[in-house]
Amino acid sequence: MGTKSQSLTEEFDAIAELSATCVHCGFCLAACPTYSVTSMENDSPRGRIWLLAQAARTKEVNDSLRLHIDRCIGCEACVPACPSGVRYDDLIDRARRVVNVGRSKRELLGRSVVVASFSRAQRFGSLVPSAQALARGVVKSSLLRPQLPRLPRVQALLEQAATIEPQRSMGTFTSLVPNERARVVMLTGCIASVFFEEVNAATVKVLNAEGISVIVPKEQGCCGALASHAGQHRPAQRAARALIAALDLPGIDAVVTNSAGCGAMMKDYGELLEHEIGSDAFSGRVVDVMEFLDRFKSVIRYRPMPREILYHEPCHLAFAQGVRSAGPSVLGRIPGLKLRLTEGPNCCGAGGLYSATQPELAHQVGEAKRDAILEAGIDLLVSGNPGCAIQLNSLLGDRVNILHPIVLLSRAIES
Amino acid sequence: MAASRIDILIDRLRSSVERSSLILEAAERQAYSCDGLTSHRAVPKLVIVPASREELIASVRAVIDVDLPWVARGAGTGLSGGALPDEEGVLVVTSRLKAILEVDPISRIAVVEPGVVNLELSKAVLPHGLYFAPDPSSQIACSIGGNVAENSGGAHCFKYGFTTHHVLALELLLPTGELLWLGSEGMDGPGPDLRGVVIGSEGTLGIVTRVVCRLLPLPEARRTFLAYFDSVAAAAEAVSDVVSRGITPAAIEMMDHLAIAACEIATGAGLDTTAQSCLLLELDGEADEVAQEFLSVRALMDLHGSSHVWEAANEEERALMWLARKAAFAAAGRVAPAYIVQDGVVPRSALPRVLEGIGRLGVESGLSILNVFHAGDGNLHPLVTYDPSIEGQEALAEEVAAKILTLCLEEGGSLTGEHGIGVDKVCHMPEMFTADDLTTFERLRGAFDPSGMCNRGKLLPTPRLCGERPGRYQPHPLEEAGLGERW
Numbered sequence A: 001m002g003t004k005s006q007s008l009t010e011e012f013d014a015i016a017e018l019s020a021t022c023v024h025c026g027f028c029l030a031a032c033p034t035y036s037v038t039s040m041e042n043d044s045p046r047g048r049i050w051l052l053a054q055a056a057r058t059k060e061v062n063d064s065l066r067l068h069i070d071r072c073i074g075c076e077a078c079v080p081a082c083p084s085g086v087r088y089d090d091l092i093d094r095a096r097r098v099v100n101v102g103r104s105k106r107e108l109l110g111r112s113v114v115v116a117s118f119s120r121a122q123r124f125g126s127l128v129p130s131a132q133a134l135a136r137g138v139v140k141s142s143l144l145r146p147q148l149p150r151l152p153r154v155q156a157l158l159e160q161a162a163t164i165e166p167q168r169s170m171g172t173f174t175s176l177v178p179n180e181r182a183r184v185v186m187l188t189g190c191i192a193s194v195f196f197e198e199v200n201a202a203t204v205k206v207l208n209a210e211g212i213s214v215i216v217p218k219e220q221g222c223c224g225a226l227a228s229h230a231g232q233h234r235p236a237q238r239a240a241r242a243l244i245a246a247l248d249l250p251g252i253d254a255v256v257t258n259s260a261g262c263g264a265m266m267k268d269y270g271e272l273l274e275h276e277i278g279s280d281a282f283s284g285r286v287v288d289v290m291e292f293l294d295r296f297k298s299v300i301r302y303r304p305m306p307r308e309i310l311y312h313e314p315c316h317l318a319f320a321q322g323v324r325s326a327g328p329s330v331l332g333r334i335p336g337l338k339l340r341l342t343e344g345p346n347c348c349g350a351g352g353l354y355s356a357t358q359p360e361l362a363h364q365v366g367e368a369k370r371d372a373i374l375e376a377g378i379d380l381l382v383s384g385n386p387g388c389a390i391q392l393n394s395l396l397g398d399r400v401n402i403l404h405p406i407v408l409l410s411r412a413i414e415s
Numbered sequence B: 001m002a003a004s005r006i007d008i009l010i011d012r013l014r015s016s017v018e019r020s021s022l023i024l025e026a027a028e029r030q031a032y033s034c035d036g037l038t039s040h041r042a043v044p045k046l047v048i049v050p051a052s053r054e055e056l057i058a059s060v061r062a063v064i065d066v067d068l069p070w071v072a073r074g075a076g077t078g079l080s081g082g083a084l085p086d087e088e089g090v091l092v093v094t095s096r097l098k099a100i101l102e103v104d105p106i107s108r109i110a111v112v113e114p115g116v117v118n119l120e121l122s123k124a125v126l127p128h129g130l131y132f133a134p135d136p137s138s139q140i141a142c143s144i145g146g147n148v149a150e151n152s153g154g155a156h157c158f159k160y161g162f163t164t165h166h167v168l169a170l171e172l173l174l175p176t177g178e179l180l181w182l183g184s185e186g187m188d189g190p191g192p193d194l195r196g197v198v199i200g201s202e203g204t205l206g207i208v209t210r211v212v213c214r215l216l217p218l219p220e221a222r223r224t225f226l227a228y229f230d231s232v233a234a235a236a237e238a239v240s241d242v243v244s245r246g247i248t249p250a251a252i253e254m255m256d257h258l259a260i261a262a263c264e265i266a267t268g269a270g271l272d273t274t275a276q277s278c279l280l281l282e283l284d285g286e287a288d289e290v291a292q293e294f295l296s297v298r299a300l301m302d303l304h305g306s307s308h309v310w311e312a313a314n315e316e317e318r319a320l321m322w323l324a325r326k327a328a329f330a331a332a333g334r335v336a337p338a339y340i341v342q343d344g345v346v347p348r349s350a351l352p353r354v355l356e357g358i359g360r361l362g363v364e365s366g367l368s369i370l371n372v373f374h375a376g377d378g379n380l381h382p383l384v385t386y387d388p389s390i391e392g393q394e395a396l397a398e399e400v401a402a403k404i405l406t407l408c409l410e411e412g413g414s415l416t417g418e419h420g421i422g423v424d425k426v427c428h429m430p431e432m433f434t435a436d437d438l439t440t441f442e443r444l445r446g447a448f449d450p451s452g453m454c455n456r457g458k459l460l461p462t463p464r465l466c467g468e469r470p471g472r473y474q475p476h477p478l479e480e481a482g483l484g485e486r487w
């Protein structure tokens, strides 16, 4: 108990300091997906920072704070939008931990069941149906009722998952190329490996075609992002340590991921593990697959694809990792391909488990995104994050085809 | 007393507006306790965020009915405390009223709700080759209703004027509950220009419920460039020279060394942080004319010793330059935890002297002062930075800011160029206006708001307000002159 309140005091002090850099200019409002749909100050970065500053001053967490921190997607679009350099990314991590203090036991338990059901999908059976069954079970359990008042939303997500061909997880895999230009280890990702195996296969194919060897260790767990988003510090730390142990192989040049959400988390391990030995070095080796490909002069011959596609920037790539030009630049290697960005706030509302914990707001944010996409009138969209792909897929149905950029690249390779 | 009236009000509102339009929770109301002037804070008894124009009208009428003080708020980016809530009253926020109701590209007008964000309007009419000219640096966030209330300008107001030149008509809900249209869809309607009276009245004459905006066609050509100088004075002289030769650039913005550094840290735009000052110039209009003006202006920059010039090679570079300039105020947050931004206006010829004076005040007080301003019309924005956690610094900063204003007034300038009086400068009004002027203003205000409940205590000095600044006592000039007393 003593250490708990001590660490809480530390969190409050840090929050006070971080929020003091906000000058209340409002420049972040337009970037925030939740403010865009509700137009309420408390659903904006500026409002949340105010609530947090207030909490830090009074050393008290009230329900309003908890509500509005829970309603934050964590997309971090407000970070680059802020001229004053407010580190909202750091603030929201702390805020999520702080608001768990005083949350009812019942609610806490419910949240961890949701986290566990998703993040262990792979280990529990490697197959979509089992992940689905587990999640359904979770949804049905009375424990979660208060948190998931809108079952249909979660079910939609799960049904969506089921429409994607269930495939087995990749298993151990080493694909060395002669005269390799680099050697990398690949994260399979817990949701991605179950729902989107094609993405992993395509990643290996494109990397290999560029002369890059790929190693995929069998035992990989969740990167810890889901736990971290739920403010579960210890479980997130445990996941991080386990993943470092699994992926930090000798002689590799990079840890490659095709999931923007996982990439953002792994690049933050240094922070999450309080810079314990090896954590910063590991984070430094993490790269998004598009970011990595962008570093090499391409040796691949791509077939021309004379058409326009929509490019969705996953928040966790653009804002959390600051990787913005790499995706378009790599896709630009496909002759004739033209990219267009959608108008309006960037976020699709997926945000890890956000669509499960805040179904209503996630749906509103999603609808705004859907309308912007449909307005563009283009039927193919690429997104470098599995979470976004699931969300967008369920929003758009078969009106717009959704692919991971790496899949588009792999399909465009001339055989 | 007030509490019970609030209860009656809430009760009535429950049946006439959506539940989500009322913010009752104390903690949630807190988030509305200030605008961009964070040194003044107050928590309103109730916040209403109407979901529609009908809700707005119904709820404000309900507030008027129970005789509670009320304040309008747009996006809360104001810098003079105009949207500072009344502790005993209600705050009415227009942020959800963000519909662009009509765009007529032929007559070049748009009818908008007051909560529409300035930049959103320009974006929406871009496909028609049009834009809304007033472009305050806060345009990514501020509302058109707020622009109307503050008669906001922007970097381009030197050539294109202020909000009042681009708003043809507006619908106003008076503090008496009556709803009326002011102005006309043409430039020159009959009768006295009440539209003009309301624009710039800082939310004291009622709440604007719809606005008819005039749109301009995008210029045929544009050239934007940055000219760096070794001193602030040299840049100021270059500005005077450009203008005195009859050239009207669309914008002439100036930043001093500290401001350049802060903007560069904030945006990474590529500014030269070794320069002592820089001018951001934009020329626009017909291609030939722009080409010619460009040559003359370039020559003048050289003449005044500009060390080098960066011309925007394309729209992206132009956007970067403006991004850096528009980030200036907030970027001050990079060099200090808090700041007070002033908004004095001085004749262009006095610029070098005033800047020197500001420099001196900075040295004397030990506070860093960043200068960034609309040089074309002599509208200064010194940012006095301070650290609120250091005892006494906030007061010191306020003192320095006040001295800067006095400096402007001594040079024959004005208290505010575009940010308004609000609560921030209300106590300085008697320095600029005579008692007769103030009485006239008071009577005008009374004609719109006989009960004095609409944004009370703002814009016009009252001994109560000026004597009761939270925390510190500041004698009001009227008190000092023996004309008023505290109550």
Ligand SMILES: Cc1cc2nc3c(=O)[nH]c(=O)nc-3n(C[C@H](O)[C@H](O)[C@H](O)COP(=O)(O)OP(=O)(O)OC[C@H]3O[C@@H](n4cnc5c(N)ncnc54)[C@H](O)[C@@H]3O)c2cc1C
Binding pocket: A024, A025, A026, B035, B036, B071, B072, B073, B074, B075, B076, B077, B078, B079, B081, B082, B083, B094, B114, B135, B136, B137, B138, B141, B142, B143, B144, B145, B146, B147, B148, B149, B150, B151, B152, B153, B154, B155, B202, B203, B204, B206, B207, B208, B209, B329, B330, B418, B419, B455
């Ligand atoms: C970083 C930064 C840069 C800025 N740059 C500029 C600049 O270049 N030029 C400039 O002119 N200003 C500038 N400002 C000041 C501010 O953005 C403008 O005054 C803006 O017009 C305020 O709009 P708002 O919607 O935020 O209004 P608020 O701050 O919410 O309110 C301002 C005033 O308008 C009243 N009001 C709001 N809506 C209505 C309505 N519907 N009817 C009646 N009254 C209403 C309020 O009562 C208040 O008195 C800047 C501010 C910041 C933070």
Ligand code: SF4
Binding pocket: A031, A032, A033, A034, A035, A043, A044, A045, A048, A071, A072, A073, A074, A075, A076, A077, A078, A079, A088, A092
């Ligand atoms: S992280 Fe995203 S949702 Fe949260 S405040 Fe920032 S912009 Fe809004």
Ligand code: SF4
Binding pocket: A021, A022, A023, A024, A025, A026, A027, A028, A029, A045, A046, A049, A081, A082, A083, A084, A085, A086, B330, B333
């Ligand atoms: S942009 Fe930054 S400084 Fe401005 S209100 Fe948002 S968080 Fe605060």
